[in-house]
Amino acid sequence: MTKKHDKLVDLVTPSRPTGPIAHRVKGMKDIQPGAYPAWEFLLQSAGRLARLRGFERIDTPVLESYSLYERSSGRTSDIVTKEMYSFLDKSGERLALRPEATPGIVRAYIEHGWFNLPQPVKTLWYGPLFRRDKPQLGRYRQHYQLNFDIFGEPGPLAEVELIFLIHELLNDWGIEAQIDINSLGCVDCRPNYINELVKYYKEKKHREQLCPDCRKRLIKNPLRLLDCKEPACEALAQGAPQLIDFLCEPCKQHLVKVLEFLDNLGIQYNLNSQLVRGLDYYNRTVFEVVMPSESAQRPLALGGGGRYDQLIESLGGRPTPACGFALGMERLLLYLDPHKVEVSQTRPDVFLAQLGDGPRLKSLQLFEELRQAGLTVHQAFTKNSLKSQLALANQLKVKYALIIGQKELLDGTILLRDMESGSQEVLDLKRVKSIMLKRLAKTK
Ligand SMILES: [Zn+2]
Ligand SMILES: [Zn+2]
Known part of the structure; x- marks a missing residue:
């Protein structure tokens, strides 16, 4: 399927442009991850x-x-x-x-x-x-x-x-x-004011100091003379008649x-x-x-x-x-x-970490169970090292991490780690949902 499609594209555009990679157009901006x-x-x-x-x-x-x-x-x-x-x-x-x-x-x-x-x-x-x-x-x-x-x-x-x-x-x-x-x-x-304004700028000593743009504005759109950013024009605008008086x-x-x-x-x-x-x-x-x-x-x-x-x-x-x-x-x-x-960001409630194939499978089920109970759960099922999973949990500023390895899976338990204090306790895997709901209700 892909090959056929490629051929078709090649027929339409016989030679693909080569050279340096495409750059974004001048003055344009991308919004990147994290922004x-x-x-x-x-x-x-x-x-x-x-x-x-x-x-x-x-x-x-x-x-x-x-x-x-x-x-x-x-x-x-x-x-x-x-x-x-x-x-x-x-x-x-x-x-x-x-x-x-x-x-x-x-x-x-x-x-x-x-x-x-x-x-x-x-x-x-x-x-x-x-x-x-x-x-x-x-x-x-x-x-x-x-x-x-x-x-x-x-x-x-x-x-x-x-x-x-x-x-x-x-x-x-x-x-x-x-x-x-x-x-x-x-x-x-406004017309009365504009007349006065033009009169002011047409005085020889003033007109001579105007930037080329402002000389054009004097004819087309005199009000704009007041907000020109050129220093000489800015100084002139200070002394110009004020609309408020008119x-x-x-x-x-x-x-x-x-x-x-x-x-x-x-x-x-x-x-x-x-x-x-x-x-x-x-x-x-x-x-x-x-x-x-x-x-x-x-x-x-x-x-x-x-x-x-x-x-x-x-x-x-x-x-x-x-x-x-x-x-x-x-x-x-x-x-x-x-x-x-930062304050407006909702912190995830729980990070689910796992070690090994069996625990990974179990944590997939648990993930769904906790999510359906209304908890915001984060995970990194593709990561194998516990260290990198906990580093991510830290980055996300999660309050609790649940960790399950081979030993816990065999015992029917799971490890609860308080990410702020670092203290850990062993929970009964069957009761983990109700325990987490209680804990988080207390801290919210
Ligand atoms: Zn009016
Ligand atoms: Zn100007």
């Missing part, structure tokens, strides 16, 4: 806390139409102009590997009529995103995000609920990050309410007038979760989000206020407290 417990810990904790607050898990496809992102992220955004993986499929349709989650989630909201569900609709989303940007610390070209969104809530409570959730999550993960907040105003007040009355009231609620909840934040986020669709409150920098470098962002009240309408849905945030898994993993992960 998953931390991922699982983050996901489980996020799922649990979000569920308690009424968020429901959803999912969307990795592939979406290119135009979805062009219409939502913004034609001039870095994502669309530089970073998207897009291609024409065989029918000539232009598709993209999703570079961010929100547009797909909004598309699903419109397409399936989630406005018919009781509002607000709160969703939790998790999955990979693809961006062909410069690989940086904790940022890969395929990276994973957790997204939390609230649809149908126009008031400041939506932002407050999301920021409160961030606060709870960070606590659960042992990550001491800072929450930056700003307001981007609305269609009524907010219309409703926008100002909205921001004040958000901050008041956060103060009442005892959640610390940092008002950051330079925070603009890189996307066209945000309005009013935007926020970012950053790790305070230890060196002169810019603080590293773990994620962020904001309000996007116009996005649903601009993608063809009925006007619906919405708000959301995303956290980058790989960045979170850099700062996650490893102790929290």
